[in-house]
Amino acid sequence: MANKKTHGNNNRGRRDAVATPTPYEEARDELFQHVMQCGVIGAEPDDQREWFDATVAYLTDRYPELTPAQMQELRTLGERFAQPPKRQTAGSAA
Template sequence: MNKGRNRTRRPSNEPSPKDQARDELFQHIISCGVVGCDPEHQREWFDETMPYLAERFFELSAVDIAELRTLGERFAQPPRSAASVSAGNDAVATA
């Protein structure tokens, strides 16, 4: 027989809507092949995709959506090679 233990439930660690939207945006960027595309095509893709995410994650404010787009645009940029990063650092050091 149960001796009347007081069991409290731990709060679940569900991600916030902003985190879920970010993760979904990154998944779409990868699956749609946005990384490495022409900047004009990327801009067009984001113009079409962000209203969808704003509708899907209605909890997010306009500021959150703008921040999400900025994160997505940074994520979609091709990775820098080690040579270009060191060349950029050398240019800053000589300035």
């Protein structure tokens, strides 16, 4: 049998490098998973604040390589993520 060349598929056996998430990305994803699983969405503001205090403290211990500024940014992202979607008004939908 003759070797057949396949055009455009010269990458057989080659593995592309998989990007490893940074500690920040891991912490962000973990925070979002906790928000979705823990019922914090729709909770009272005081309960959310208390939950985020405890969760960010946990993440700070779990990811000591993150700076305080990064942890604050994660908290802000998490608090926004936990808010219910905003309704569009007739004027803003146009």
